[in-house]
Amino acid sequence: MEVLKIEKRTKNLGNLIIKPIPKIIAKDMIIKNHYSHKWNDGGFGKYNFGIFKSEDESECLGVAVYGYVKNLNAKMFEHPNQNAWMSELNRMWISDDLGKNAETLLIGASLKLLKKIDKNIVAVQSFADGRLGCGTIYKASNFKYFGYHNTLFLRNKRTGEVTHQQILTNTTNRTGFLRANISYILGDLETFSVKTYRYIYPLCKDFKFLKSKEQSYPEYEKGETPTEWVRNTTLLKDRCVKIIYELSVSK
Secondary structure, X not given: OOXXXXXXXXXXOEEEEEEEOOHHHHHHHHHHHOOOOOOOOOOOOOEEEEEEEOOEOOOOOEEEEEEEOOOOOOOOEEOOOOOOEEEEEEEEEEOOOOOOHXXXXXXXXXXXXXXXXXXXXXXXXXXXXXXXXXXXXXXXXXXXXXXXXXXXXXXXXOOOOEEEHHHHHOOOOHHHHHXXXXXXXXXXXXXXXXXXXXXXXXXXXXXXXXXXXXXXXXXXXXXXXXXOOOOOHHHHHHHHHHHHHHHHHHO
């Protein structure tokens, strides 16, 4: 039986091992250490890989989390394999003990392992958050660049908590919808937009992305832009009251 792990010899970091790890460990590490401190149980963690120093494989010093793209029903690519799917590098974190150079190593090794584990994965997509930069790590890892879009976020002025706009418009999570929108109605939230850069690593020559064309890598920049988001608060209040009533009746 093939051993699913890759060992890398480095000058500065010694011998490193990349191998699959349980989802529960990956989730715990991301929530504790990733700057977002967030995990999506519905889409994250189909495949998870950890990085270790070879002399101590009990201590995981970083993790790469691969899962599903946000909209599974969207036709995003073409491929002759009817079972082909595109995975997403949902989250990645590396301990300061290893440093940023290990990020490229973890990405490269985990992509090789991913291809061995699931032959139907024909590409991997990932997004760079413009608050941190434009995704130079993906350029270093030979991902292809497919442009950016602007993403709206809201920050609580009192707590500093950052929320994606989608939480305020999607009622799938009704509790989260209520909590966020009540904060909006009270004036506790400030809105800003961020560039979200799309990168894709094809694992197969037959993969063809349909949503946009490949572009030259972007010039380096990072940051956020204050943005005004005008909403009809009267209708929003009515919607919140309706949801509160529905929740109370269902108990």
